[in-house]
Every structure is written in structure tokens, then in C-alpha cells.
Amino acid sequence: MPVDGHDVPVASIEDRVAIKQLASAPDWGSWESTKERCYVRGLEVTPDERLAWVEEMLEIALAAGAIPKPRDPWGSTLLPTTAESTK
Secondary structure, eight states: OTTTTTTTOOOOOOHHHOOOOOOOTTTTTHHHHHHHHHHHHTTTOOOOHHHHHHHHHHHHHHTTTTOOOOBOSOBSSSSSHHHHHHH
16 A cells, blocks of 8 residues: 555554454463463373474484484494494
């Protein structure tokens, strides 16, 4: 929408409705409610799901090189490489 020779973006009706719905949520804008939601969110996950998530994150970190691979005293890796594991 042009205003005084400048193009000014305007939110659509759908965007305005979505913003109002977010603003009317009971915990909108409160630091305390956000903190409390973090605690409750963890209770919604079973211990098996938590363990699966940790194992998956460890596999990703190991594959990305963020965790050093275990090595023997001579410096060789103890874990098989991808090429060795496909044999």
C-alpha cells in the first residue's frame, strides 16, 4: 500500500486474525508462563521417548564429529567406519 510515495506492507485479514488469536491465548507474553510451559512440556513425554531422543541426538552428534570417536592407545578409532559397517 503506497503511503506518501513509499510502499508500506500491510498484514492480510488472515494474518490479523491469527495475531489476535495468539494474543488472546492465556499465556501470551508472560515470561513466567513460558517458563512454566517448559516444565510441563517435559512431563508430556514418556521416559522411553526421552531416552530415544537422547540416543538419536548422540548418534547425530557422533556422525557430525561433535563427539570424538573412542580411540585405542595408538590413535586408531575403535568404532567401525561406514565402509566397514556395510560389509
